[in-house]
Amino acid sequence: MVRPALLLFAFVWSVSADAKVSFNREIRPILSEQCFSCHGFDAKHRKADLRLDTREGALADNDGVRAIIPGDPAKSELWKRLLSTDPEEVMPPPEAHKPKLTAKQRDTLRRWIEEGALYEPHWAFTAPQRPALKEKGPAAIDVLIDQGLKEAGLKASAEASPEKLLRRLSLDLTGLPPTPAELDAFLKARAKDPQAAYVAAVDRLLASPAYGERWGRWWLDQARYADSNGYSIDAPRSIWKYRDWVVNSLNADLPFDRFTVEQLAGDLLPDAGESQRVATGFHRNTPLNQEGGIDVEQFRVDSVFDRVGTTGTVWLGLTVGCAQCHDHKFDPITQKEFYRMFAFFNNQEEPTMKVSDPARDEAKLAAAARDAEKALGAWLDQRAAALEQWESGLTKATTAKLSGPVKAALRKPAAKRNVTERALLFAASPGAADKTFKALQKKAKDAADLRDAAPTTLVLKELAKPRKTHLLTAGDFTRPAEEVSPGVLATLHAFKPDAGTVDRLDLARWVVAKENPLTARVIANRVWQAYFGRGLVETENDFGSQGTPPSHPELLDWLAVEFLERGWSLKSLHRTIVLTQTYRRDSANRADLVEKDPDNRLLARQTRLRLDAELVRDSALVASGLLTTKVGGPPVFPPIPDGVMSLGQVKRVWNTSQGPDRTRRGLYTFTYRVTPPPAFAVFDAPDGLSTCTRRNRSNTPLQALTLLNDPAFFAAAQAMAKVIEKEGLAAAFRRCTSRAPEAAELAVLGKLDRLSAARALLNLDETITRD
């Protein structure tokens, strides 16, 4: 694809007409797009034995032909082929359907060859350098953004109105709009000291438990979290303790390196406790195929593929998964390296772990179960003779009619039967109708069920005996080739495993090593993306050569180094970004920007962003006063439309929650992968089938139908109608948009009955948008 962005970015990169061509920002994208798929890193599929991803390869003598002769484009085969009009000669060949080079790109390539065809290492594979600035903290970010604006001759927009600022902050940091009381308090504090009021609001919101819920969802997208197994059967699973671990860890501002290590290898930490084991649920969020007739090994291998690919995407921002079947075509990742990464994840049991629950007294529950069983046993002891008599009277024919478990119990010698088995037999005998027996049996069963009802979660556990890992030819698990040992990507920083077995813990520490050029950049970029709708690196999941170079490379590096030096504190990173002037700008578009920066890459203004699916729901609940703010716990089943659960192979039951659980935050809604909650799917919530590092933001009629007619939104509207009755229309308007209505707006709503006005308010673009 042609990348017009490159042209646009010329000024952000401070390039003037007479400056030398930069390989990384101008040449690499062209070569990657046009040439690397056949003349790149993948040796096996390389054509004509020519590689253009290294200078050595490009300059090599190939039977008297040299692709590039530095300083002499006219004699360079690459240049000749690019210009050729002969379909046999021209490169890339017509059947590759590559877009034609623009005149500007051709000119750049020619100049680059004239200037000596110098290569540079890929920008993302070299360590970030903090630019030399005298400004610190938020001011440094503003300097770097304003530099780009200045070069483009653009002025920054003014700060957004105080109401919109608090709304923006509240939605961004907690996912909930401000309440009228919070707005009033903020406006009052601002009258005294605007800056202090703003900083106080930031700190209040960062300290709110809702912060962990909002940013927890951000992480759960990447963790491909959902509450069922996926594929055809899509049975429910219990892994919500992992979700709570994420929310709690973010609220506690667990440093991101520790946050990472616990999720990738918490079970292997020397001080591993329950919490660290729960964290390993990250890689248990892969779908599980329970269809009949499958080869279990095939799907186990698939889930390991997913774990390798997801680790690469989430932390390294690299498309490691591309090397599953062959060497990567664009980035220096060999197929063998893929399987060395695979080896780390090929060595686990996948157990279900019982988790402690402070609300449960385990000893008491166990004692109750024991006592109930004892009582039942004692009662049965007194009926032993009757039972024996019944048993001895059984014939072959009568036995055949009994159930399987009863037959199994009968096969055991009487002395070896446990209480449950004895009760089972008694229940099959003529005495079964005895009321005391029934009551005792039920009591024992209930107590045992209660004892066994401790919450569980899915975790990783290292196999006692390591599994051998082989390179799999073409990614086919039936075609194992050479054996490989665990290892990482050689093109990145050095791997320094601890003495002993090389395991996931070594991998996790390598991922968050200070020398890693990628992780801090990738995460800082993804946080930035949440605030401005687009990352500094637009391809947030591909920092390789097919990705886009950063729009503000110095800023990206500044953020990455700042993140690292502040001890990987996410809260600190959030705080720094939201305290900038850049973040606080008004989001309205401007005529000059439409002309000069239509995509708002230079950030002269903020961006209006439609709220994420769950937050559309949460906002309606907050505005109408219905939200239940309880944090954590098992997923809930708010009302959903009829028929939704019958779309998959197995019709799943949806036992609609009662009471306050009907109006919990969207984060807590039970999510079946195959039949996800429709009001979320329609607003682009991810399906949990693979990692999601950026949500789409679509805008469709089905969204309109949801907000207008969905039972949950209608219930919110009914509550909102009561708010209008009690507080008036203007107050209700403010609850939805965080600002006072204009007279004309009030007039439009005033023509409607209360319920209609309430419905209109919840359907406003402004209500579901962060301005």
Place this chain on the structure above:
Amino acid sequence: MTDSFRLLGRTRRHFFRDCGVGLGSIALSSLLAQDKPAPTADPLAPKTPHHRPKAKSIIYLFMAGGPSQLEFFDHKPKLNALNGQPIPASFIEGKRFAFMGSSHRINLLGHDKQFKQHGQSGAWVSDMLPHTAAIADDLCFVKTCKTDLFNHAPAKLFMNTGSGLFGRPSMGAWMTYGLGSECADLPGFVVLQSGPRGPRGGASLWSSGMLPSTYQGVPLRAQGEPILNLTNPQGVAAADQRKVIDAVRELNAGRLAKTGDDEISARLNAYEMAYRMQTSAPAVMDLKGESKATLDLYGIKDPTEASFARNCLLARRLVERGVRFIQLYDTNWDHHGGVTENLQKHLPMKAKDIDQACAALVRDLKSRGLLDDTIVVWGGEFGRTPMGEVREFTGRNHHIDAFTMWFAGGGFRPGMTWGETDEFGFGAVKDPVHVRDIHATLLHQMGLNHERLSVKSQGLDVRLTGVNPAKVLKPLLA
């Protein structure tokens, strides 16, 4: 700008078109006189195809579970002759099958179904499908379809998205992405379901994958409201609904003037289309206007009762309204030989469920002059093995090496049989056709080049046909 981002940008303009009702784009642009955003394309507006298309719409009759080609179309007398004997080892060496550790066996399985040749083309069709047999000269049979995966959910994904992994766009999504929609008051990609349960894989089968959700299939529901949340909440009169939408429009338009955010214009139009859908979707589902002759043709006894036959008639009505891609899922075609899904009892019942309606659809489209630019596709995610299974009753295992599909209309050659299988119907001996070839061919008929229709994702150009070779099946095309 990368393609993936351009795509996200485009999602803002979903359904943004000159809708003719309420606030059109002219009114909008006047609102924006001082602050007009650059003109942008509507993702669902009809787009210029890569080449002149032969077809405008596709109706895909998906027999979920994998119907047996050996009982329906691929006539193999040798199976009866060698019933119970093991298939020669050379056929199955190194092959993997479903249920290998349990009910899978290698003994050939004969059957008692009668086959005849039909029409001028002489196509073999089993007596279980008399109506299909009667239109044999309108159909193009492919006997040698081949897929990669032998478990239901992955194979269904493969047939729909070209990949056994989740997260890829389905065929219908690709079509509407590449061509846009010609229908302003219904979705461009519609899914209809029949049978006792949903298909394995659920909504992933009509997912838009990495494409914006605008392009995902919208299930039209058999019972209750046809589209989720289509009907006004209880107690809300039509006039009130209109008033709410008018108020929303007015306030949103004011906000648009203030912010210059074309996302708001997209939303204004989305609300208008939603309002139109509230009328048009129930209208399309209402079969009152269909003649008795038409209902009889499809074999519909009660036009309000959900059935495959009713879905076939609905598909014709959707095509008439310009819907691009209509997919019908009929479930319970997995005849392993269990108590509820076996070849003796249940296959004939399923055949009866669909035979008349499939044929009626082709006839009906033809008589209305719609068959020329509508492709009808019939098939499952795979076929069934020539070998029998050991279960309570007679049945066959999943089979991926050769199975039969048929195509009608939209430029496919009528009265044709393509491909030949070996004496047992195990594999192709002539002209194998891979799922990728089918995808390439369907795209081709719709005016799209499968190598050019791509989207950037994670550094790759993702295509329906993937990276392995795929070819347009030219001999099948008129």
